[in-house]
Amino acid sequence: AKKELPERFQSYKNVWVFIEMERGKVHSVSWELLGEGRKLADKLGVELAAVIMGPPGEGITHAINDSWAYGADLAYVIADPLLTDYRNQTFTKGLNDLVNTHQPEILLLGASTLGRDLAGSLATTLKTGLTADCTELAIDDDRCLAATRPTFGGTLLCTIYTLNFRPQMATVRPRVMAMPERTEGRSGRVIEFPLNMAEENIITKVLDFLPDVTSDKVNLAYADVVVAGGLGLGSPANFKLVTDLAEVLGADYGGSRPTIQKGWLPADRQIGQTGKTIRPKLYIAAGISGAIQHRVGVEGADMILAINADPNATIFEFAHYGIVGDALQILPALTAAFRERLGKLRMAS
């Protein structure tokens, strides 16, 4: 039987995406979510809103313009110098007030450190349901959000509903959803909203921000080509075969979880369920068996090439192309072949 939403929730309308902006830059996961939010809003026949919070200035102007390009119909903007750095108290207060005033039926946030910090406290102040790390979002026949997420380390999926509460909240990890195409020339309505806070009432102070030295180097999640190795490589020294190929291709590199656990690679290079989700144009996996926890992190790749000594390895069940053979021999041969081919092309152009 179809369940009627309690009357007090029937005024909740529209799909919102929280646009995560730190230090003036929007996290790409927000655009990925606008792409997904657009589909949900169209299915529901409602508007898609971008929620932008930050200090007044260029950052906000850019974020608004980009929101139009990625599909938003309206933008709620809370511009206040107190929002220069992310702090839980200020962002929870601002977003909580905004939700209670303008009442979305769905609110999506990125499952980044910022998004998880904020979503967890906001769902508590709003007393509503929050589904974490979704891999699929859909609208069912009752106009409810069906949020699907991996469970038990990725071995199964489950679909979770927030039936009698609004908004329905969900977080999604970076790169799980595809980046939408930009449409230039679109625009929408801006609705400003006040924060109404004073610095002396905010208990947490940001003393410093220490940017990562390597943050521009390890950007695995957004790399166009990724080469990865698994336990099948046999030793940390053999990872040189992976990095050599990556270098020739201008690719980034990573590994399966055991290679991180053994200390062959640093933690930020782990690919899979509990590491990074990647969506490259080409993914080359060498000596990786293809466990489900690995698979869920790489399935978004346009093309997967697997190299494995075992013709029955699970990875051949979802890779597009396979080479049955010894990775220690195939990898250097691929490196040489790509180097020669790309060298020739470069000469010709």
Add this chain to the structure above:
Amino acid sequence: MHIVVCIKQVPDSAQIRVHPVTNTIMRQGVPTIINPYDLFALEEALRLRDKLGGKVTVLTMGPPMADESLRKALGFGADAAVLLTDRFFAGSDTLATSFALSTAIAKLHAQEPVSVVFTGKQTIDGDTAQVGPGIAQRLGLNQLTYVSAIRSVDAENRSIVVERRAEGGVQVLKTGLPCLITMLEGTNTIRRGSMDDMFRAARASLTVWNAKDAGVEDMAMCGLKGSPTVVKKVFAPQPRKEKAVQVATEGKSPAEIAQATLETLFAANPKLEGDLLKLSAAS
């Protein structure tokens, strides 16, 4: 200083098996462990206590057999342990879990004021990272998630300075006590409990509270009733229909195999060659 550490007893996920036909989790015989992420929280709490004096209370909500994990925590050196157990708690989502835990923490606080509540970053089963922020909001504690280091605690002025992992860098935050910290993994190593602690743990009598003991007044806030999220279905991921196209390898040298692979990839995606050229030139 009174410190509360929330720990969850979880199935050892490395040993979970899924029934091939019914798609249900086969829990029987799966050993349980303290959620590995919570050990970083526990160790950090023990270090704070060792430095500043005071007491560490570990708290878990779960079935009666979760006392096993509490005893393990006492063995590592925690001073007191509370088990929250009641059939009213069954089926809790994160909102209901944080309600139950925060109610119990409020009671502990009334007995002996709490300065810091620790949780792990996330669990390995539910894996939501939502319970920590939920507790902080409900109790009005200053929320510090993904903490990688505690720089200093000023017990007199009731303040704390921590490093927090943020996107693209580390935030150095100062806030007031009481606060809630979710501890990042890899930040410390859990100590080996002393002989004394082990003996004490084996004999210790744990505090066991049901919902009423913990101070819950409205049972509708607990368990399934108090959970806005509803799990509608559980299913296995779809296998891909086609398997990988294999590059022929029989009787071929690695160089020949590599050459054939390039031809196959470039034929399948003619744009790839140009993309690679651009990428390799840029790096």
